[in-house]
Amino acid sequence: MRRLVILGGGTAGTMAANKLRRRLNLDQWQITVVDQTDEHLYQPGLLLLPFGTYQAKDLIRPRRRFLSSGVDLVLGDIERVFPVERKVLLADGHRLPYDYLVIATGTSPRPDQTPGLLGPQWRRSIFDFYTLDGAAALAQALETFQGGRLVVHIVDMPIKCPVAPLEFMFLAEAFFRGRGRRDKVELVYVTPLPGAFTKPIASAQLGSMLDERGIAVEPDFLVERVDDHTLVSYDERTVPFDLLVTVPLNMGAEYVARSGLGDELNYVPVDKHTLLSRTSDRIFALGDANNIPTSKAGSVAHFEVESFVDNFVAHVDGRPMTDRFDGHANCFVESGDGRALLIDFNYDTEPLPGSYPLPGVGPLRLLGESRLNHWGKLAFRWLYWHVLLPGRPVPLPARMSMAGKHQTPRME
Numbered sequence: 001m002r003r004l005v006i007l008g009g010g011t012a013g014t015m016a017a018n019k020l021r022r023r024l025n026l027d028q029w030q031i032t033v034v035d036q037t038d039e040h041l042y043q044p045g046l047l048l049l050p051f052g053t054y055q056a057k058d059l060i061r062p063r064r065r066f067l068s069s070g071v072d073l074v075l076g077d078i079e080r081v082f083p084v085e086r087k088v089l090l091a092d093g094h095r096l097p098y099d100y101l102v103i104a105t106g107t108s109p110r111p112d113q114t115p116g117l118l119g120p121q122w123r124r125s126i127f128d129f130y131t132l133d134g135a136a137a138l139a140q141a142l143e144t145f146q147g148g149r150l151v152v153h154i155v156d157m158p159i160k161c162p163v164a165p166l167e168f169m170f171l172a173e174a175f176f177r178g179r180g181r182r183d184k185v186e187l188v189y190v191t192p193l194p195g196a197f198t199k200p201i202a203s204a205q206l207g208s209m210l211d212e213r214g215i216a217v218e219p220d221f222l223v224e225r226v227d228d229h230t231l232v233s234y235d236e237r238t239v240p241f242d243l244l245v246t247v248p249l250n251m252g253a254e255y256v257a258r259s260g261l262g263d264e265l266n267y268v269p270v271d272k273h274t275l276l277s278r279t280s281d282r283i284f285a286l287g288d289a290n291n292i293p294t295s296k297a298g299s300v301a302h303f304e305v306e307s308f309v310d311n312f313v314a315h316v317d318g319r320p321m322t323d324r325f326d327g328h329a330n331c332f333v334e335s336g337d338g339r340a341l342l343i344d345f346n347y348d349t350e351p352l353p354g355s356y357p358l359p360g361v362g363p364l365r366l367l368g369e370s371r372l373n374h375w376g377k378l379a380f381r382w383l384y385w386h387v388l389l390p391g392r393p394v395p396l397p398a399r400m401s402m403a404g405k406h407q408t409p410r411m412e
């Protein structure tokens, strides 16, 4: 019996387990998924929870329910991987030997990494929305915020879903306008980037949308500490706030560092086309846990898994891996008032305007706002539970296509 152990039963780990379950002969393979909890959280819903679109119960399902029969689930905290001995040690002392290992333990917000963030103002006037507790607490804070300076802030990149803080800003603007409080709220977007987003064309488009909505931007801001109600940068700039919505530093799991498998942020260095670890040909890393130069997003996890599965089957049979993951990512960007943009890009092509998936027809608009894009974002939750996680086929190519994209960007 050959043993495949998948660390992390979130978006990438669940999809990989279910797809490989259909491709590997279960008389010869044992597939085990390890996760610390039996609760699978639909993380994109955390953006909408503070604005009352969802409640916590809408976003959580039992993890076991989404793993096909024939896949074992072990619940426990991963303590360490021993790559030479090919064993995983859990915090309760349990040991899991493996022949092949997939690391899919994602990335987590680490407010402890910024001095002052977890001080007396945490969850009083400082909130995050990347955790279920944080998003729920923020819902209360927004409801009672009568006016003042609301600052949305990113500590450093990379973060998962890099557009989520921008979306939060657009939604907050529409939220306060809808409640007749917009003139009492000053909105400021504080980012370590030189502009609104990582890629130039999208950054210009999203930057002008912030401008149109009267939202100030504080670029190139690398926070050093939080002093009471003020962000202080390394170059001693200060941004005061009454309410701070921060996206703390995101880091991979600690056991990755303990196992000597990670970079300085605990991400696993891999080949960006095959997702095979750079230090062990028995280890792959999928989803947010790896260090590939594209967005950390559920869509990336999905497209990665599509190409990984063929490569994995070839690799364990001793054949070359011929599928090359191209860094494909796509993301709906909520812009408020029931509208959203869609961006689609990969390692080589930045988000461009146009239509998706069909040239000229769409029906979704790339880098432009539409109501249909917003409905696409809401429909995605159903698709996630019922199509993506079970590993069912999606009628969209995993590789990014140039069809429908305007290569010479035109301003609309």
Ligand SMILES: Cc1cc2nc3c(=O)[nH]c(=O)nc-3n(C[C@H](O)[C@H](O)[C@H](O)COP(=O)(O)OP(=O)(O)OC[C@H]3O[C@@H](n4cnc5c(N)ncnc54)[C@H](O)[C@@H]3O)c2cc1C
Pocket: 007, 008, 009, 010, 011, 012, 013, 034, 035, 036, 037, 042, 043, 044, 045, 046, 047, 076, 077, 078, 079, 104, 105, 106, 107, 129, 130, 131, 160, 161, 164, 253, 254, 255, 286, 287, 288, 289, 296, 297, 298, 299, 300, 301, 330, 331, 332
């Ligand atoms: C607010 C927000 C909005 C988002 N919006 C979008 C969006 O619109 N579109 C999009 O594509 N993506 C979005 N994302 C990103 C998306 O949710 C993630 O990129 C995706 O879930 C990554 O999948 P993953 O499997 O790599 O990690 P995860 O799904 O996070 O799974 C990691 C798993 O590992 C487990 N784990 C971690 N450490 C340990 C340990 N030591 N021991 C045992 N188990 C462990 C965790 O419990 C978890 O189940 C959003 C994320 C957030 C936070």
